[in-house]
Amino acid sequence: MDWPTTALEVFSEEPLVVKNPKTWYHIHSYGGWGKFFQGLQQQKLLAARCTNPKCKEKRLWLPPRADCPDCWHAMEWVEAPQVGTIYTHSVVTYPGELFKLPPGTPLISVEIDGVCTKLMSWLKEGKPKFGMKIKAVFNAKRPTHTILDLAWVPA
């Protein structure tokens, strides 16, 4: 038997430090949330609503959920309004490794009428302000199949 041919790169001799390469990927299923990401390509903002008539939460969930956290009942898909307001905003100057947006992109949290959550997203055009009216835009041409396929512009 021969010795293996793949060697680790030595980073330092004293102490001995080596480089462990990582090159594989994960096969990630969105499961019951997949429809939301597919909806973005059809310019739809799909939210979830509890189907239990006894449930107190009548508003929509966005990010959507497959099951209602208040009563564990199944949810149904409902189109959410494509207009909202900016609840908060920031710009990250030193993002982490996997950041895909252009430098200086404003990050925002969005309030939408009838939605019980405040969706995190990004502003594609304009300068963000608290309470600013915005509308949804969708990346249908070359979708990333991530939450980044949804963005907002001034309404």
Place this chain on the structure above:
Amino acid sequence: MIKFGPGNLRIPRFEKPVYVVAGGLTDFRKKHPEKNTSQLCTEALRMAVEENDLKVDPEQFRRMVNWVVYSQFADHFGDQLLAAAKIHDYLGFDPLGNIEVKTGGATGGSAVLAAAQAVASGYADCVPVVGWERMDEVTTKVGNSYIASAACKDFESELGWMYAAYYALMAQRYQYENNVPHETLARIAVKNRLYAYYSPFSQNPGKYTVEDVLKNEIVAHPLTFLECCVMSVGAAVLIVADEETAHKLTDKPVQLKAICGGSHTLRTADRRHMPILLLPNETEATYKDYFGKHRQDWPGFSSFLAARMAAYLAYHMAGIKDPVEDLDLLETHDAFTISDVQTYEDIGLRPYGRGREFIDSGEAYFEGKLPTNLSGGLIGTMHAVGATGIFQMVELLWQLQGKYDKFHGDPKMWTRYGKQKPADWKSLQAKNPKRGCAISHAGTGSHVTCAILEKP
């Protein structure tokens, strides 16, 4: 809307009193290639067993241990699943039972909670809690994306791949609602880095000015580098025991009167409005003018419900009526300056919207009414995540035992870590403190524990 049922806010109870008897730390550094993780954990354990004036020798101590709790935040960082099994063997505790706890940034606090539960129930009577994080195997940028994979990877991680960005969104909203001068926030960074200056364990100490912090580069608007916690390598150990064992081990046991946990949604997006959960020092009247033009919801993005829950339970469990009056020391999870102000409100040092007063009044300083983060905190001393919550309680224990100088002032402690004790070193030993509180915090407030340590 969260509506509590009668069982949801039940005050936890220990069937047997729980004590902490000894603590050990490594120094904390950005990189630690000279020592592997098991060496770091052994070093912290050795300090706990050999340098805390225990009445038994190390071999006798080893024979007393009956359960071990391990605390590491992210398998990603160490790149070794089931690392605890390896550490457990290297520490010489094989084949005793053990458990590893994971609740993000609050892992250390939760690990001590798990140890306390074991002791309080009678399951065990002598439990080392061992925590560490090895954050130097990847670049800082990759490290930040690893940490951001502890946000929701489907709906939020992509928006920054950086926890500072998620905190910045909260910070901006907090500022919109409460308008705290940046100078006040900067003072927290200046304070904690100064306290870190007196600690041989610290990674990012320094005598900075408010100006330095304000002029510093921005990581995520409005947070500057100097306002953010460090990324560290290091370990911490705390020994938890029942009353009888505690007295066998030390003449200065400290009681863990309470340690309680709360949680809230991992995504900040999902935080729905609810009535403010009132602490013992608050009434409905405290908040009669709270909501208005800029403040429409609670907890919103300005408050951490998990911290409020943890404090609510722990204060009731420990009989705390007013935290500023009843506590003598506090260690907060100062990951960012602004989240520290938010926490002051969540744990009732000031009502919501008025957290800044805790800094502006001087109460948070050494020799103030409630000195906070005399350890140097996460901004100045360390954030080796799995070790952090344990480190906080080790520092509190030493303060309550009157041992601050022993561990921070001995020149040998400094040379041990290749440092020189500063000529202008000053003791931060609080004067006869009786009660300390430690807040361990994860995510943008996904898990929080609140611990109350009390000198009998």
